[in-house]
Amino acid sequence: MIGAIVIGLAAGVVAGLLGVGGGVLFVPGLVLFLGLDQHHAEATSLLAIVPVAIVGTYRHDRYGNVRRADALTLGVLSVAGAAGGVALANALSGVVLRYAFAALMMVVAAQLVHRALASSTSADLGVEDAVAEHDEVD
């Protein structure tokens, strides 16, 4: 139980710091530290993302950055894709899914390196900087 809390807190800090999503951290945390299999880790990660996204949306919405109609359209129209993605994940074996996820992590790592090297200032790094900059104005 403590383990889950520590993973959540740590993943949240890194997500806020670097602007990467929570899921790419939740899933390996659940597999490597809590011993969940790949399918259960992905499923559990999805639910854990919801409160994080709600709070993130609230923070961005205060500055008028959320285009609500588009967000709603995107969200609603994602249903078929989400159901298909989940069905596909469950059709794959745990090993294949884990390898695919490891590949995704490599891509995210490469993106981080690319962004870090491309940006001359740390301000360009995180997605959260949109909020951070506004916070300074507050």
Next chain:
Amino acid sequence: MQLATEHQQHRSLKLMAIGTLAGLFSGLFGVGGGSVIVPLLVLWLGYDERSATATSLAAIVFIAGFAAAVQGLYGNVHLLDALLIGVPAVVGVLIGAWLQQRLQARSIALLFAALLVASAIELILS
């Protein structure tokens, strides 16, 4: 007028394509899908980075919610673990955003990229 309608139809089609792709990605990998949504909103719909990120987060509430519900039907969701991770993560994100203004995020990004690669290798070997 007809042009405007056509433009609107194109926009809706693009949003549908992005939503479907993001849903697939989210459901398959157990992530939010922001890494699909943000660049596509910028490329296809002319969003700036900031609005794209904000709008993507709002869409992810639905996308991850739907995908979690479907995973729930498969009996894969560990409800308690999800709460134990998700709620502290909210606190963590706020701390991270605060820290970002006070730390050299660039070196942290490189360190973290290394950690991701190490974890990926660990996943493959485990």
